[in-house]
Amino acid sequence: MNQSSLGVVETKFYNFAEPPQELILKSGIKLGPITLAYETYGTLNKDKSNAIVIFHTLTSDAHAAGIHKDSDKPGWWDGMIGPGKAFDTNKYFIISSNVLGSCKGSTGPASINPKTGKPYGLSFPVVTIEDMVVAQKRLIDHLGIPHLFCAAGGSMGGLQALLWSVMYPDLVHSVIAIATNPRHTAQQIALHEVGRQAIMSDPDWQNGDYYGKSIPARGLALSRMIGHITYMSDKSMEEKFGRKLIGKEKVGFDFSHDFEVESYLKYRGDSFVQRFDANSYLYLTKALDYFDLAEDGNLVSAFEKVKASLLVISFTSDWLYPSYQSKEMVKALRANDLDVSDCEINCSYGHDAFLIEIDAQSRLICHFLNRIHKEKINDRS
Amino acid sequence: MTEVEQHPGGRFDHQVILEMIAPNSKVLDLGCGNGDLLALLIAKKSVRGTGIEINEQAIYKCIEKGLTVSHADIDSGLMDYSNKRFDYVILNESLQEVLNPEKVILEALCVGKKVIVGIPNFCHINARLQIFFKGRVPVTDELPYQWYNTPNLRFLSLKDFRNFCTDKGITIEQEKNINGAQEIKLIPNLFAHIGLFLLSRE
Incomplete structure (x- = not known):
């Protein structure tokens, strides 16, 4: 505890x-x-x-x-x-x-x-x-x-x-x-825009009118995955994950998760969806981009x-x-x-x-x- | 960098600098290290002081002493400060470690009304004897480094520095040369380990 x-x-x-x-x-x-x-x-x-x-x-x-x-x-x-x-x-x-x-x-x-x-x-x-x-x-x-x-x-x-x-x-x-x-x-704005596009291109986003319906979970999770990469560094990712495989001895030669870092990002994305509103993400990143x-x-x-x-x-x-x-x-x-x-x-x-x-x-x-x-x-x- | 003798009143070079500085003035210490000199000047002369230092661990020590300090490389420029912003700019034991000492000292003379420079004398008699008799680059108590691990990038004598000032139109208002806790008046370029100069330029 x-x-x-x-x-x-x-x-x-x-x-x-x-x-x-x-x-x-x-x-x-x-x-x-x-x-x-x-x-x-x-x-x-x-x-x-x-x-x-x-x-x-x-x-x-x-x-x-x-x-x-x-x-x-x-x-x-x-x-x-x-x-x-x-x-x-x-x-x-x-x-x-x-x-x-x-x-x-x-x-x-x-x-x-x-x-x-x-x-x-x-x-x-x-x-x-x-x-x-x-x-x-x-x-x-x-x-x-x-x-x-x-x-x-x-x-x-x-x-x-x-x-x-x-x-x-x-x-x-x-x-x-x-x-x-x-x-x-420009780099910060660009990274935010990719995150926003991930949300807005999710069909469930519905121009922001998704409350009480199915939420744009895939888009929001994806934007969080992108965000999470920007919060870490090459070195911290290497130290934390390296090329460690997840639940397997060797790579699977398919598109399931092979590497620990992949499942970590997925986990981060999915848990974010439980606690954050997609529209809020759009508004707050916009506020940041306008900051000068x-x-x-x-x-x-x-x-x-x-x-x-x-x-x-x-x-x-x-x-x-x-x-x-x-x-x-x-x-x-x-x-x-x-x-x-x-x-x-x-x-x-x-x-x-x-x-x-x-x-x-x-x-x-x-x-x-x-x-x-x-x-x-x-x-x- | 040189080893400076401690004595009951603190480092003697610091005492000499302390005497050069007027009370309540504004001071910028370039390469302020752990901030000992700045803390001394604030305590004894009530100066308004700020430092620039490149070593991260030294920054923590400065902040712990309650100093204002910037984590930066003095080679990267001082010109964001306006003209003659400071009463004194101090370059003690740091000039020989910068990449471009000429630029740094001229910038210091722009942002400061006066500049105090402390340099190790690489032509002290001990060093000269080692070069002459041993045929080796000197390693002395005051200059304890080997050629392969010295932080010093520039090697100069007191005479070299005086010549530099003459060439650049810099006035030496005061010069004090020391060896340990002693002031050296007789042939300082031979017997002093450290030269301290109070400079100004129109």
């Missing part, structure tokens, strides 16, 4: 943007009501100065740490969040927020449209990472938190953390951006208003969000005279490293937060 030092936690839900006070999205379309799923760990201190928001990846959820009552599976970053851990719940109040467009308890294409009484499907408006952040800002306001001590996340979560410092520069004291980048590149901090092409001026201290972490084997993108971002941040530290961690796990490589990240994050905490106290005294 899995253990978590944080114990039992539960997902909470914040409802807002009731019509006629809908949220106006970047596209100009209004959306409401909205539900945002979130979890909290630790305690908000008296002067409300110890709040850290954690943002998750593309297909993850608000359950970042601890275990749920009816499950023994710890949250996706349980090794990083808890008493005495990098995000120390004895010191900090941690909020883990789900995103707009997700199917993990927040409003997304699988949610019921109150106007029709049916799931939104493709009538759900296209959301952006900016829209996700605006929604999270509402959640933080609702929790009565005036300033964030830190905004932190990896991959898609890193984009949100960065955006917080750009959109609300006075409200964010520090940012930890892991395995992320300041704009989505420097829409005018100038990354240096994109960070002009940022005031936060930053820690940027990347991984040598990550080819989905390669280190050079982090380094480019660090240069632009430095050009703005910002307090930015960065480290490229040498490891073979690929993009997944930020979920797996706990020790090295903990060392960096724990001491970075300690310093920021100390400086904050000194500033006040």
Whole structure:
């Protein structure tokens, strides 16, 4: 049985943007009501100065740490969040927020449209990472938190953390951006498009109107298989699978599964179908593809208003969000005279490293937060 | 890289650099290693300091000390920093390990109002005697490496460095040469292991 030092936690839900006070999205379309799923760990201190928001990846959820009552599976970053851990719940109040467009308890294409009484499907408006952040800002306001001590996340979560410092520069004291980048590149968009096409070419997709019917399982599983390859590295796949055969002594000279890696990907794809909505996958990958901090092409001026201290972490084997993108971002941040530290961690796990490589990240994050905490106290005294 | 003698006040080269730096200034340490010098400057001179270091393990040590540090190769360029951004740029024990020292030092003089350079003197008398009498490339306590495992890419003397500064129009505002925990004033190019230079350029 899995253990978590944080114990039992539960997902909470914040409802807002009731019509006629809908949220106006970047596209100009209004959306409401909205539900945002979130979890909290630790305690908000008296002067409300110890709040850290954690943002998750593309297909993850608000359950970042601890275990749920009816499950023994710890949250996706349980090794990083808890008493005495990098995000120390004895010191900090941690909020883990789900995103707009997700199917993990927040409003997304699988949610019921109150106007029709049916799931939104493709009538759900296209959301952006900016829209996700605006929604999270509402959640933080609702929790009565005036300033964030830190905004932190990896991959898609890193984009949100960065955006917080750009959109609300006075409200964010520090940012930890892991395995992320300041704009989505052609390769990333291309990989997402292959995933989307896999879903949309499944006859069961039915233009997104498959709720209550047979779901586009084959397409969604295939897109997850593609995705999973991009989260690993040549080396981590070689270490994990090599050319090991699955349940046979020699290759079968047919198209059944011969190699362990084939059945692993199949398993990953199939289990993903049980837990994720195909339309959500389309919407969230689109949001990522639209992400560009420097829409005018100038990354240096994109960070002009940022005031936060930053820690940027990347991984040598990550080819989905390669280190050079982090380094480019660090240069632009430095050009703005910002307090930015960065480290490229040498490891073979690929993009997944930020979920797996706990020790090295903990060392960096724990001491970075300690310093920021100390400086904050000194500033006040 | 050279072995620098420890003494009760910490590394003597660090003490010399400490004296060169004005309080509350802005410092960039290129090749900051474990961050010992930066931490010292912050503690004793209240500088606002940041470092650049290529070694990943050293980055962890810097972050543990509460320093701001960037994991990068100083050969890959400093020009993202604006002109004269820093009061001091430090290149201590790192210049001889870079691929393009001329470019690095000229860039350092662009982004910094002053540059402090610390170099090992490869023409110390011990080294000269080994070359002359043994006919071998010197291996000394201060330069403990063999030709096949040395991290040093550049071999220069204090005189070579002074000539370089003259050629490039760089002003040497201050020069201190040391041997262990001692300042060497008599024929330093022969008797000093380390030269520390405070430079500026219009």
